[in-house]
Amino acid sequence: MKQLQPEYTCAIDLVIDIIGGKWKVLILWNLNEGPKRFNELKRSMPEITQKMLTQQLKELQEHGLVSRTALGESHVEYATTDMGKKLQPVLFKMCR
Amino acid sequence: MKQLQPEYTCAIDLVIDIIGGKWKVLILWNLNEGPKRFNELKRSMPEITQKMLTQQLKELQEHGLVSRTALGESHVEYATTDMGKKLQPVLFKMCR
């Protein structure tokens, strides 16, 4: 998981790395309601491509904000972690 | 000057637009000490190119965070605006 040291000279760079880009905040927003499956997330963000959803979910996992749970052969559930839940009010206070 | 409406669905996008990228926070940091001339800024950020410094300063002006004052033929001074000064503590609280 990414930490503040040593490659970041400024925490802002880390924040931008973690929630920057086109999709991460939107994904966190959609997971706010509760755990969702991959295609369920996909449907709630019609404009995202599968590639980007896969990729951004993977990065959110690496940053410890989202968890992935395989519940069956073809049943995967994504949810916000405790850290993700702590981040949400900070983000969403700024969103309308 | 950019506003919250209507092209941003989330204020985070605006924040990233305003202070995102590789150089903006660093420029604001360097202007924290007081007004500086173009080359003075350039020297305090040896790795930035003239092109990027020019470009980012222009964007910071458009966002109303930095002011530009021509003091002579070849003497230009950059400084943080009131809004820039308000933004600084928020940013720098996160920086070490």
Added chain:
DNA sequence: CAGAATCCTGTACGATACTG
């Protein structure tokens, strides 16, 4: 269903040279 694999494009950023 939940992805992986390719290929492609736009643009942020860099290197370098030049100028009033």
Added chain:
DNA sequence: CAGTATCGTACAGGATTCTG
């Protein structure tokens, strides 16, 4: 001193096809 102008590159993100 304070920039422009051009050219080149790397990478984020998109479109499409394929798979266990």
